[in-house]
Amino acid sequence: MTRRADLTPARLPRGFADRGAAELKAVREMADAIRRTYELWGFEGLETPAFEYTDALGKFLPDQDRPNAGVFSLKDDDEQWLSLRYDLTAPLARFVAENFQRLPKPYRSYRFGPVFRNEKPGPGRFRQFLQFDADIVGAPSVTADAEMCMMMADTLEAVGVKRGDYVVKVNNRKILDGVMEAIGLGGDENAGRRLTVLRAIDKLDRLGQDGVRALLGAGRKDESGDFTKGAGLDEAAANRVLAILDAKAGSNAETAQRLADEFASTPLGSEGAEELRAIAGYLAGSGYEGRVSIDPSVVRGLEYYTGPVFEAELTFKIADEDGRPIQFGSVGGGGRYDGLVGRFMAENVPATGFSIGMSRLLAALSVLNKDGAKAPGPVVVLVLDRDRIGDSMALAARLRAAGIAAECYLGGSGMKAQMKYADRRNAPCVVIQGSDEREKGEVTLKDLVAGAKAAADITERAEWTESRPAQVTVAEAQLVEEARAILARHA
Structure with missing residues (x-):
């Protein structure tokens, strides 16, 4: 890879610090x-x-x-x-x-x-x-x-x-x-x-x-x-x-x-x-x-x-x-x-x-507090159908309206990368709604804290359906209630 000669080097001034x-x-x-x-x-x-x-x-x-x-x-x-x-x-x-x-x-x-x-x-x-x-x-x-x-x-x-x-x-x-x-x-x-x-x-x-x-x-x-x-x-x-x-x-x-x-x-x-x-x-x-x-x-x-x-x-x-x-x-x-x-x-x-x-x-x-639990991040709503991302955004909005920190995944990657993203965000759970759940008026929530299977092991939708680790499928109307229950378990 050829480096452009006119690039400004990215460098932090001495004696100063970034904070994440x-x-x-x-x-x-x-x-x-x-x-x-x-x-x-x-x-x-x-x-x-x-x-x-x-x-x-x-x-x-x-x-x-x-x-x-x-x-x-x-x-x-x-x-x-x-x-x-x-x-x-x-x-x-x-x-x-x-x-x-x-x-x-x-x-x-x-x-x-x-x-x-x-x-x-x-x-x-x-x-x-x-x-x-x-x-x-x-x-x-x-x-x-x-x-x-x-x-x-x-x-x-x-x-x-x-x-x-x-x-x-x-x-x-x-x-x-x-x-x-x-x-x-x-x-x-x-x-x-x-x-x-x-x-x-x-x-x-x-x-x-x-x-x-x-x-x-x-x-x-x-x-x-x-x-x-x-x-x-x-x-x-x-x-x-x-x-x-x-x-x-x-x-x-x-x-x-x-x-x-x-x-x-x-x-x-x-x-x-x-x-x-x-x-x-x-x-x-x-x-x-x-x-x-x-x-x-x-x-x-x-x-x-x-x-x-x-x-x-x-x-x-x-x-x-x-x-x-x-x-x-x-x-x-x-x-x-x-x-x-x-x-x-x-x-x-x-x-x-x-x-x-x-x-x-x-x-x-x-x-x-080094032995204490890490503070949780937001609930992440995954996007399985890019052409229906508006539905995923609506689920995240419903959670936020109830006072639950939530975000919709906005990247362009598939299931495995989205799960890794949720891990890095320290999300307590993810929300999944594919075409099958949408037709039935349901959502699936996976508890990432209690889940026995690592997100890196999940590579495709079929594997998710077969293993279904630490997850529950509920009616859309119960989304907020179930998300609160997962958060309460790990408070």
Whole structure:
């Protein structure tokens, strides 16, 4: 076969992924469960555009040391720079500022959609991915932060993660900010080094304390030989930062007290410790002790967080093909960002929220449910007489009118290929009506789940008539009733 020289190669851009019907269905069902949980807690939906003016995203951009500041940008015909949103929080801040007078305060909202990062792609690291956020804007008290953590726990259970297979961790950035003030990293002039420290600690689960220590100091070279510049802290300063990680105790109240005892030497650190003590009390009083845990290792990598920060972590472990344990880790997080909305307004507006990474959570749920039944596809109405395809289409329409997903086969192949097609569609059953059935006012339904004979073995109409595996012939008037019975058997 000769290939045309002018053909455009079919290739997927690096860092992006196609998603098929099964994944789309799973995402939709998971998003519906999350949405129901958020609405149960009194949140309302909001959708913002994928593009924002670049200056609306402000200085709080990911990966600032890379070209294009970590975002995909373009210049509009009016010479204004636009950027694809890198998260769903900055667009919310812009929306609230534009509509501040008409919104109820506190304003509870949720958003769902794709976000974009202009980052180096790698295994499991995509440039486009789905997030599902919930935020409360206009609530200054840490009761809102405690409620966010509790709702995150409820959300994980709503999508199918069992209690004990997850933990929502909460910390307070004011404690770490207080430590950085104490070691000389306060002020705007040290913002870059503070961010490097935050991102170093944020990698604790992946790199361990030795790797974090290297990033707090001169830097670290990874297995590929790439070097990441560190924060440049001396040994004493690095030790002071790492000491925060040792404050974890048996209960939330004990951990909060340790943090208050060890890291309240600055007013900011003391305020953070008191806020964690209050959150510990709210969690205990609402029955979330154990499901939500105060953990000093949580810092979050974005600089706009100003108080409590939190992460949802999956704790169950699975084994890879070589028997080595794998843990999914964080599937979402967030925190308080009291300065973000205030960038657009004369007054400061308190806000807190969290974001769920849909792709990672979906991958984890796929593992948890890998032994479950595959979701069924539509009932497929086969076409045996091409000149009577209208009759087959009418049967499919009758099923759909009764709320049963159904389609008429529209290809040009024979019985064997049509059965293979139904198999690939994961159809629970097929509907057959040849000339004999049509004359008698009947239809035949074959249960593909219960059928003992593989569709590939059926080559012609005569063989079908002789073997008739897991099938029933009924009057046309009973089509819907019989299809529902087959679906009910395999629900």
